[in-house]
Amino acid sequence: MADEELDFIIEELCRSKAEEFRLLGYEHVEGKEVWDCVSAKYAKTGQPELHQLVNDILSLKVTQFMNFMTLSAFKGNPF
Numbered sequence: 001m002a003d004e005e006l007d008f009i010i011e012e013l014c015r016s017k018a019e020e021f022r023l024l025g026y027e028h029v030e031g032k033e034v035w036d037c038v039s040a041k042y043a044k045t046g047q048p049e050l051h052q053l054v055n056d057i058l059s060l061k062v063t064q065f066m067n068f069m070t071l072s073a074f075k076g077n078p079f
Contacts, residue, residue: 006050010035013057021062034060037068 014031021029038056042048048056 009050010053010057013054014038017057017060021065024062026062026066029065033069034065036072037065040068 011031014034017034018029018031021034034057038053038060039047041056047053
């Protein structure tokens with residue numbers, strides 16, 4: 001699978017998850033923020049296989065996402 005194709009798939013999955021969060025009332029969630037949250041745990045180990053990426057994106061819970069955003073705000077990372 002080409003890198004461009006993989007990037008497109010990941011972007012679509014993240015947009016889909018962001019839309020799910022918006023339906024739950026979290027109106028300002030963007031796909032990039034979802035990816036930042038999911039990819040943060042790959043910082044030390046590197047990017048895993050596609051099936052693991054898909055699982056991590058689709059199984060992301062609102063509480064995990066909000067914890068990540070809160071910690072990012074405390075660290076001073078803009079989101």
